Amino acid sequence: MELVKPGLGLIVWMTITFLIVLFILSKFAWKPILAAIKEREDSINNALNSAEDARKQMDALKADNEKLLNQARAERELMLKEAGEMKDNIIAQAKRSADEEGRKIITKANEAIESAKLNAMNELKTQVAVLSVDLAEKVLRKKMEDRSQQEAFVNENLKSITLN
């Protein structure tokens, strides 16, 4: 059958043509096209990977921020608590010291009053003594104005004195 008998001419031309086509297409078409496709795929993959990395970094950053924020919140809470306690302490201490101070002042005042009273009393005693001596002197002076009386008094006193 003619149909299944390969013609020699066609085989020869087909071989030559196909070799040329294979060579030209391999060198000038497939190589640059495949390289370009590969390059583009690589760049897309890189872009995707870097986007993924960026997303991961972003997530990490976000988590970090969250942690920091929580920490800050806890710290603020603590600080507020501490400040409250400190305030209470200060107020209590101030109260205590004020009481003490008051008490001290009162004591001091009492002491001052006491000593002033004592002084006044002493002064009064001296004054009374001086006045009484003066008065006594004046009384005596009045009583011993005449000589007779003076001699009578001395005599009387001399009698009471026993000479040994």
Next chain:
Amino acid sequence: MNAIKKKSINYLVLGFFILTLSSFGAINAFSNDSTAHAAEIHATDSVSPAHSEEVHAPAAEHTEKEGIDAGKLIMEHIGDAHDWHMATIGHTHVTLPLPIIIKDAAGFHIFSSSKFHHGHDAYNGYKLEHGKIVAVNEDGSINESASFFDLSITKNVAAMLISVFVLIWMMLSVASSYKKGKGAAPKGFANLIEMGILFIRDEVAKPSIGPKYMKFMPYLLTIFFFIFLNNLFGLVPFFPGGANVTGNIAVTLVLALFTFVITSINGNKSYWGHIFMPPGVPKALWILLVPIEIIGMLNKPIVLMIRLFANITAGHIIMLGFFSLIFIFGAMSEGLGLGVSVMSVAFTTFMNFLELLVAFLQAYVFTLLSALYFGSAVEEHAHHDEHH
């Protein structure tokens, strides 16, 4: 964006144009009156000397009306020829004479096939006999003993050359578009071609061959696009299509041989080991197994060759068969021929769509099987015993 859209629409329109033309081509052929049909048939028969005198005699048409040899018509359409018959308008054959190249003891003879006058005349000691070149003696009788090689640029060679030029031009223009838009997304035609390239790379080469696929990519891409384009050209019913390039056994033989040679060159130790020293079987059985393995190895390219040839040729035969029905019925009665033509055109249109699918499918299958053979040749059998 708009330009891309416009371009892709252009391709679509072109595709439909080719399709509709292929079906209209059929309609046009049938819309002529029956005498013209007869002339058409004669034209294809004209290479046979028995009918050749009648072809050019108008009176002969009526006598020929009944004698339509559909088988012969189909065989001549799907076969090779030394001139490219494009159309017959009235009694004028529009043919493209092709160069005849003959190598014999005296050297190369190169001349136009028009010198043969469709088989009527001998030239330079050669003559066309049933479309084949034969050596003739001085008196015109066929010289059986003469040895020569017919290296003519036949219809198939010419069609293949045209398709190859188109293929190279297409791919180089795509390659240059990649150079221009470095790193950019492909557009228009380059996008379409890239789809094919990625298909071959990701669906055919990578899974079939494995990590060493890159080495075979140029060959796989070349055969895929070569077969696909020639299949499509074969579906176009007029010049520069219409030739049955991928449905010619010489063409598929060469393609299959390329696959076989590349497989053999790249076959590693384990590939050849499996053929000549089948592992896991007693040595006594090698006498039996080695020939089977060798037959299996040779069987692969033969199957490749026959599958493509048979598929494409069958498609052409079916379509031509539908056309011939019109002429056969037309020869019985004109009305019957017209009636049958409606059905024939419908079936042929359907077949055309089917053939478009087959054109892709066969290119894909050839490429896939080649890739599988390459894969078996370069595969590393690390775990011998697990396979057997």
